[in-house]
């Protein structure tokens with residue numbers, strides 16, 4: 001063994017203690033760090049001829065990057081839809097790495113852990129047993145996997161095994177949606193449908209939810225054509241939900257594949273008052289749910305749920321590799337997901353679900369919703385701002401009350417000023433043609449006091465802008 005490597009191995013205890021101390025100091029000061037790291041450029045480090053060992057690498061990392069690490073997973077990162085990582089989730093992630101098990105093997109603890117975690121998640125979301133699930137790297141891959149299984153189903157309607165024979169039979173397939181996430185369109189590009197296969201139907205007035213009448217008309221006019229409907233359970237700008245019950249009824253009548261993108265909207269199921277938003281989703285053929293957002297586990301984790309494991313196997317199996325066994329006989333998750341060798345990404349979720357249970361998640365979700373609604377109310381009552389949509393769950397979408405032609409520059413300037421304040425991170429968007437700002441609250445640490453800090457800062461920065 002290389003001398004330096006051997007020495008590190010002998011000092012495992014001292015080294016991991018150092019890493020622990022380093023981690024704890026970050027977690028304790030996360031509130032005080034700027035939320036968004038200032039942009040920085042770095043001179044590139046060359047590959048060393050001889051390394052100086054683990055402890056020295058930690059030291060070099062801290063010297064180079066320590067000052068540039070921000071409170072990204074802290075309580076006031078309200079940009080995109082960004083969860084943090086609960087302490088048990090961090091432990092699960094750390095141990096995933098320590099044990100470094102390949103969650104592709106059959107009959108092993110990792111397989112059992114993934115299956116058990118999926119079952120707990122099904123309970124958390126109140127999904128029927130008929131849904132099986134697997135972990136993938138994020139909601140983009142969950143959408144990809146769901147649509148890949150849908151593609152297999154479409155082919156089957158035409159008597160073609162698309163996984164085997166390719167896409168030729170599906171040249172005219174359409175994917176219908178109203179306000180799809182960009183990752184759905186990206187998935188169409190990756191799957192050979194092409195981005196142009198996406199057909200966006202119109203929404204209800206002042207909404208991001210599909211107009212069911214328009215969908216019905218479309219279905220009537222295109223009876224018998226290969227079709228996937230992608231429904232949104234929580235859009236990123238206004239957390240709007242398609243009417244899943246009505247879509248389920250249409251599915252009965254017209255027989256399309258229904259994929260529901262519930263990346264973060266699924267968490268409405270955790271709170272009794274909001275569960276109804278998901279009514280009808282049990283009729284879906286596939287459902288995407290993210291874990292690294294509202295479940296608050298570290299990147300990269302999401303789940304794809306489906307009721308069609310046979311088609312899923314047809315899509316993702318490793319066929320004809322003797323050393324991998326017979327996909328039809330040996331159950332392995334690697335025959336159901338895009339990845340073959342797989343990190344045990346169920347483990348962080350397992351830890352946090354066991355640690356906090358259904359009540360813990362109801363509290364996290366409910367708390368975020370209450371705070372988002374309070375922010376929405378404050379914005380609505382203040383003449384400097386305009387709330388652009390009701391705060392349905394965890395996202396507040398608003399703009400500045402300035403002349404239309406100044407809106408873009410004003411919202412950009414406000415976001416930049418807030419970034420520089422270090423107190424909060426928000427993201428720009430355009431909602432129904434209006435330049436706007438989004439605040440998305442899905443972090444387990446966010447509290448009352450964070451709302452006060454952010455609201456004071458937003459008002460202060462907006463006032464500075466208008467005076468200028």
Ligand SMILES: *Cc1c(COP(=O)(O)O)cnc(C)c1O
Pocket residue numbers: 081137138139140141143181183234235236261262263264290302
């Ligand atoms: C975030 C998000 C995605 C994509 O998720 P990643 O985890 O970034 O891959 C897809 N759909 C919706 C609705 C989302 O909010």
